[in-house]
Amino acid sequence: MWSSIIEAISKPFTQWFKNRGDIKKAKHKLELAIIDNQSRLALSEAEYNHQWEMESLKGNSQYLRVFCFVQFAIPLVVSVVSPEHGKLIWANLDLVPAWFVKVYIIMVGAIWGIHELKSLAPGILGEIGARFKAKK
Numbered sequence: 001m002w003s004s005i006i007e008a009i010s011k012p013f014t015q016w017f018k019n020r021g022d023i024k025k026a027k028h029k030l031e032l033a034i035i036d037n038q039s040r041l042a043l044s045e046a047e048y049n050h051q052w053e054m055e056s057l058k059g060n061s062q063y064l065r066v067f068c069f070v071q072f073a074i075p076l077v078v079s080v081v082s083p084e085h086g087k088l089i090w091a092n093l094d095l096v097p098a099w100f101v102k103v104y105i106i107m108v109g110a111i112w113g114i115h116e117l118k119s120l121a122p123g124i125l126g127e128i129g130a131r132f133k134a135k136k
């Protein structure tokens with residue numbers, strides 16, 4: 001009897017740990033594939049992949065994207081689900097000075113812009129350089 005109760009309680013946790021392990025293995029396999037591809041490209045003069053293509057495979061900003069999305073979506077969701085609480089949220093946001101809101105928006109925009117440009121700029125500049133060289 002006790003063993004069946006313990007098994008029933010532990011089964012979801014066991015599955016959760018197995019799933020987490022599978023995710024870790026898949027991420028490790030992806031990282032190894034990226035490293036192998038970078039090594040192969042570094043040794044080959046005939047092939048060329050853009051740095052931004054390699055960066056886009058890594059997908060580093062998942063948690064930042066989720067955090068920012070949730071942060072901006074919560075007031076909207078609360079307003080729809082509970083209008084009285086939504087009114088309080090929007091009223092409290094009106095208490096924040098306009099300059100602070102502008103600085104915050106610029107800060108978040110700059111962080112996102114810099115993060116995206118960091119991975120896109122090498123590809124864009126490489127394409128411009130390649131087209132410029134092709135016209136010569």
